[in-house]
Amino acid sequence: MAIQEIALDIDLSIGVFKDTIYQAQKLKLRELSQDADGNSIYPANGSWESTPIRIQDKIASFKGVAASVDIAGGAAYKIYWSTSEDGFEWGAYEEISANSAVSKSPAKYAKVKIEIVAEKEYSNFYIDDFKEKGKYNNSFVESDSGSLGLKKTYQLNMERASDTPAGMVLRQKIENTKFKKLDGIRVSKG
Incomplete structure (x- = not known):
């Protein structure tokens, strides 16, 4: 029995793609x-x-399959093959x-x-350099110092309760649920 080499050109542009694409003949x-x-x-x-892929002639047996592949980049690959008599059960x-x-x-x-399989390499990701002061400021976050951080000092708008000969009395109502979160109160001269 003679052994014959059969070359099959495979069209990579059609088939089932999973996280792959066919681009520029690759x-x-x-x-x-x-x-x-x-x-x-x-x-x-x-x-x-x-x-x-329909193989026109019946072949008594396959001795083996070889592939000619050009590799570009650092990815690794594996090639598999399967056969079927009827095209449905593989x-x-x-x-x-x-x-x-x-x-x-x-x-x-x-x-x-x-x-x-992709080659693993380290990548750099920059979220922000925080050079624009106050870009992310809101009620709970501050970025004035060139870095992002939680606010630790809150300034409340006090209500004027009454005037006295020595000055004025200001008042701020604090809910009981937030009272546990206070660790100090500082009053400055206005």
Whole structure:
């Protein structure tokens, strides 16, 4: 029995994409966003699965499957394949490796699956540099000092209760639920 090598060109533009895209004649992980330095951020992994490929002639068995792949960037990949007699029920995916010699039963259809795993790198993210004083000031937060922090000092608008010969009496009503949160009261001359 003669062994014959069959080359199949696989169209990567059609199939099932999971966190991958086909762009500029290449299968890539889709870009999620960019970090503060302008570097692309990708999902941890993604995959692409081909549509069923009809193999016209019945083949007695597969000795193995080889792949020709050009790699760009630091991602790792694995290629899997599966066969089917009727195009509906598929066998388990098996990894294609350099020394693959897995025998397969006769089949009319084959599918290819490519998994891509992104290279992990550190990224810089900047929320804000807080150079604009007061940008985030509100009732509970302050950013006047060049950093973001919770307010610790609150100034209340006191009500004028009465006038006395030495000055005036001011009053502020504090609810019982908030009274536990006070740790001191300071009165300054107006």
